[in-house]
Amino acid sequence: MQDPNCQSPDDIAQMMADIGARAKSAAATLGTARADDRRRALEEAARLIMLRADDILAANAQDMAFGRAKDLSVAMLDRLALSKDRLAAIADGLCAVAAQDDPVGSVIATWDRPNGLHITRVRTPLGVIGVIYESRPNVTADAGALCLKSGNAVILRGGSESLHSSAALVACLRAGLAAAGLPEDAVQLVPTRDRAAVRALLTMTEYVDVIVPRGGKGLVGLVQTEARVPVFAHLEGVCHIYLDAAADPEKALRVTLNAKTRRTGICGAAECLLIHRDIVETIGRDVIAALIGAGVEVRGDTTLQALPGVVAAKEEDWGREFLDSIIAARVVDDIDAAIAHIRQFGSHHTESILTEDAGAAAQFFAQLDSAILMHNASTQFADGGEFGMGAEIGIATGKLHARGPVGAEQLTSFKYLVTGNGTIRP
Amino acid sequence: MQDPNCQSPDDIAQMMADIGARAKSAAATLGTARADDRRRALEEAARLIMLRADDILAANAQDMAFGRAKDLSVAMLDRLALSKDRLAAIADGLCAVAAQDDPVGSVIATWDRPNGLHITRVRTPLGVIGVIYESRPNVTADAGALCLKSGNAVILRGGSESLHSSAALVACLRAGLAAAGLPEDAVQLVPTRDRAAVRALLTMTEYVDVIVPRGGKGLVGLVQTEARVPVFAHLEGVCHIYLDAAADPEKALRVTLNAKTRRTGICGAAECLLIHRDIVETIGRDVIAALIGAGVEVRGDTTLQALPGVVAAKEEDWGREFLDSIIAARVVDDIDAAIAHIRQFGSHHTESILTEDAGAAAQFFAQLDSAILMHNASTQFADGGEFGMGAEIGIATGKLHARGPVGAEQLTSFKYLVTGNGTIRP
Numbered sequence: 069m070q071d072p073n074c075q076s077p078d079d080i081a082q083m084m085a086d087i088g089a090r091a092k093s094a095a096a097t098l099g100t101a102r103a104d105d106r107r108r109a110l111e112e113a114a115r116l117i118m119l120r121a122d123d124i125l126a127a128n129a130q131d132m133a134f135g136r137a138k139d140l141s142v143a144m145l146d147r148l149a150l151s152k153d154r155l156a157a158i159a160d161g162l163c164a165v166a167a168q169d170d171p172v173g174s175v176i177a178t179w180d181r182p183n184g185l186h187i188t189r190v191r192t193p194l195g196v197i198g199v200i201y202e203s204r205p206n207v208t209a210d211a212g213a214l215c216l217k218s219g220n221a222v223i224l225r226g227g228s229e230s231l232h233s234s235a236a237l238v239a240c241l242r243a244g245l246a247a248a249g250l251p252e253d254a255v256q257l258v259p260t261r262d263r264a265a266v267r268a269l270l271t272m273t274e275y276v277d278v279i280v281p282r283g284g285k286g287l288v289g290l291v292q293t294e295a296r297v298p299v300f301a302h303l304e305g306v307c308h309i310y311l312d313a314a315a316d317p318e319k320a321l322r323v324t325l326n327a328k329t330r331r332t333g334i335c336g337a338a339e340c341l342l343i344h345r346d347i348v349e350t351i352g353r354d355v356i357a358a359l360i361g362a363g364v365e366v367r368g369d370t371t372l373q374a375l376p377g378v379v380a381a382k383e384e385d386w387g388r389e390f391l392d393s394i395i396a397a398r399v400v401d402d403i404d405a406a407i408a409h410i411r412q413f414g415s416h417h418t419e420s421i422l423t424e425d426a427g428a429a430a431q432f433f434a435q436l437d438s439a440i441l442m443h444n445a446s447t448q449f450a451d452g453g454e455f456g457m458g459a460e461i462g463i464a465t466g467k468l469h470a471r472g473p474v475g476a477e478q479l480t481s482f483k484y485l486v487t488g489n490g491t492i493r494p
Numbered sequence: 495m496q497d498p499n500c501q502s503p504d505d506i507a508q509m510m511a512d513i514g515a516r517a518k519s520a521a522a523t524l525g526t527a528r529a530d531d532r533r534r535a536l537e538e539a540a541r542l543i544m545l546r547a548d549d550i551l552a553a554n555a556q557d558m559a560f561g562r563a564k565d566l567s568v569a570m571l572d573r574l575a576l577s578k579d580r581l582a583a584i585a586d587g588l589c590a591v592a593a594q595d596d597p598v599g600s601v602i603a604t605w606d607r608p609n610g611l612h613i614t615r616v617r618t619p620l621g622v623i624g625v626i627y628e629s630r631p632n633v634t635a636d637a638g639a640l641c642l643k644s645g646n647a648v649i650l651r652g653g654s655e656s657l658h659s660s661a662a663l664v665a666c667l668r669a670g671l672a673a674a675g676l677p678e679d680a681v682q683l684v685p686t687r688d689r690a691a692v693r694a695l696l697t698m699t700e701y702v703d704v705i706v707p708r709g710g711k712g713l714v715g716l717v718q719t720e721a722r723v724p725v726f727a728h729l730e731g732v733c734h735i736y737l738d739a740a741a742d743p744e745k746a747l748r749v750t751l752n753a754k755t756r757r758t759g760i761c762g763a764a765e766c767l768l769i770h771r772d773i774v775e776t777i778g779r780d781v782i783a784a785l786i787g788a789g790v791e792v793r794g795d796t797t798l799q800a801l802p803g804v805v806a807a808k809e810e811d812w813g814r815e816f817l818d819s820i821i822a823a824r825v826v827d828d829i830d831a832a833i834a835h836i837r838q839f840g841s842h843h844t845e846s847i848l849t850e851d852a853g854a855a856a857q858f859f860a861q862l863d864s865a866i867l868m869h870n871a872s873t874q875f876a877d878g879g880e881f882g883m884g885a886e887i888g889i890a891t892g893k894l895h896a897r898g899p900v901g902a903e904q905l906t907s908f909k910y911l912v913t914g915n916g917t918i919r920p
Contacts, residue, residue, distance in 0.1 A: 100861050173860070181882055185871055192863055194893050277893060298724070298894050319916030326918035433911045434599070435526050437618055445611055445914030454919065455910070456607055467620050467703060467907035468724050469895040481893035484881070485859045488871030490745030492752035493880065
């Protein structure tokens with residue numbers, strides 16, 4: 069292949085159209101292939117990842133050198149880095165997805181009609197999925213695996229820093245496909261760092277059925293604004309914890325600490341704590357002290373600023389995704405006020421109520437419309453693996469088609485199969 | 495209200511934004527209202543339609559006069575016309591939708607996880623649906639009913655010819671909402687004939703969640719091109735009938751005649767007949783003779799032109815939606831060729847195979863990806879009522895979210911309700 073970085077924008081557009089056409093053609097074959105062949109392709113890819121570990125790690129070393137030269141942060145470099153252990157985890161992930169029930173052709177519903185028809189609704193692949201992500205090479209394998217499992221072709225556009233690592237992983241996926249007699253072009257990696265390729269991908273409605281962006285708000289916002297292809301995404305996760313008047317003190321403490329501190333940089337981390345007025349001096353005081361004790365900066369409203377160590381929240385702290393050891397905290401008069409706050413400032417991602425009052429939990433579940441609502445559980449569970457999907461290609465906060473953690477099943481559409489016996493409509 | 499036809503484009507945009515904001519606010523209330531209240535609102539609206547029949551018919555007379563002055567075709571005027579019988583059918587339709595199971599809050603799936611979480615996936619309304627249609631006033635009632643049933647607010651933009659009729663029907667729906675203690679703004683009619691209102695509706699992503707266009711190819715194509723809001727639609731229904739080598743002669747005759755001639759102007763009407771080479775001189779000859787006998791113009795390929803009465807098909811007749819007493823007809827060498835033809839020329843709407851060979855039917859079902867695939871049944875069954883959905887707001891050929899006949903259920907999204915017991919993520 070010639071160096072794709074030397075291409076003109078027209079050349080890039082042509083290259084992307086070629087990739088799209090090949091993906092569409094591969095999707096038609098993959099979508100009607102046997103489930104067993106798709107499973108074998110994934111298992112073979114997992115085997116090859118371990119077999120080729122040294123080569124993949126050498127490719128990753130090139131990326132790491134490039135990343136250091138670009139002065140990437142330590143956190144970014146850590147996301148980029150591969151190791152034998154990480155490769156083993158990636159291979160295990162492929163096998164876990166391979167072992168799941170095959171969604172393609174599975175029956176969603178079946179019924180008989182008085183007109184004599186027997187109707188069955190079965191899952192079908194969507195077609196071609198475009199995945200745009202930042203530097204984590206493991207997304208290459210996760211996204212590739214979920215798309216193959218669901219019978220979709222995938223076009224991967226990883227961060228420029230991870231190009232060599234992703235290419236090495238994609239080679240394993242393609243070899244797995246070939247070994248199972250399936251078209252290699254079902255998995256393709258955009259072979260250029262040029263951003264014109266992203267712009268082309270976002271507008272190729274002829275070839276691409278859905279775009280999944282994975283990364284920071286900048287990337288996702290760009291994709292949501294510029295895409296003409298439908299997008300499954302969440303712009304941000306402004307997750308709320310509401311401590312109800314009837315919260316259990318011990319559960320409130322444990323869940324809030326976990327929701328904020330387990331990992332602060334993920335979309336399921338809690339960003340705002342709402343406390344019922346009646347328990348501010350009891351449970352509220354203890355939870356806030358524990359957060360501060362764990363190194364969290366608590367930005368409180370006027371009432372909470374009376375508690376030791378609480379700093380003043382600014383107006384812009386409500387609805388803010390900190391992705392850091394910071395939490396906004398506010399007192400609310402009742403559950404209605406908590407719900408109103410979340411409706412105003414939430415991002416429709418994940419919220420949790422802590423209460424022993426079943427009625428309050430039911431109201432929280434009914435009157436809020438986030439993708440995930442939790443009762444006495446940590447918002448950090450917002451994850452496809454934790455939900456039992458094997459893996460996730462992303463989390464969606466839109467309301468069309470996919471919502472919450474997006475696994476293989478949500479990468480499918482459906483069709484109706486209708487059987488009669490010479491049946492005509494009167 | 496001042497005459498909305500005298501407004502400037504800016505005024506129209508402002509008016510549409512107001513309508514959108516009111517719809518969004520009403521949707522929040524409607525979506526969490528009790529199922530029983532939504533049911534009562536529809537039943538009350540049905541009662542009012544019969545009670546106010548004289549007023550509605552008077553409004554319709556105004557529209558008919560306007561339509562005649564505009565020199566509408568007889569077919570268009572027939573679609574526009576209301577009568578006591580048609581009003582009774584509309585009221586019955588509302589009651590049928592009211593009587594259906596309520597989709598909102600219904601459980602799609604529920605499972606337990608080893609991490610201690612109990613997860614339930616329940617249906618939620620989408621939010622605000624925009625419906626853009628031509629002159630049939632009954633769409634006003636059908637679309638309004640399905641949106642209310644599914645907890646969605648609706649903004650209706652009917653054809654300019656049906657403005658008075660639609661307004662009279664919308665008044666009944668709004669009065670029904672008020673009687674049930676629900677916000678009237680859950681059903682709103684755009685009160686102007688100005689096309690700027692349509693352009694505003696198509697781009698109000700802040701207020702509108704989905705657009706459903708109902709009408710001819712011109713309207714749907716315009717909506718698909720200009721909308722920034724997601725669209726549930728089919729551009730056209732190029733439905734195919736394939737007579738397999740193992741077709742039953744009697745079923746082939748009956749189904750093909752029904753699929754083409756029952757109603758030629760609907761999207762489920764057959765537009766192309768594919769005949770296996772082995773049965774051209776037997777079943778094919780009889781079916782074509784019967785079609786011609788029923789007044790259908792058969793445009794055949796070179797082989798079929800040898801049969802009496804068949805005229806020559808032109809290249810542009812493949813994949814063409816005639817919506818008339820015309821059918822294109824072609825001989826294929828085998829089922830693979832039939833499938834290839836449909837993949838090339840079909841519109842992903844509805845196709846039917848006539849065969850007694852279960853393997854051929856299975857191949858047809860597996861290798862085609864139209865919204866509806868049929869075996870030994872007429873394509874004219876492509877209809878939400880026939881599928882058991884009570885009514886339909888339209889038929890979708892896209893692959894995201896809604897597909898095939900769109901009833902109340904497909905006007906919903908979902909959310910996850912997750913219950914723990916102080917559960918935290920390790």
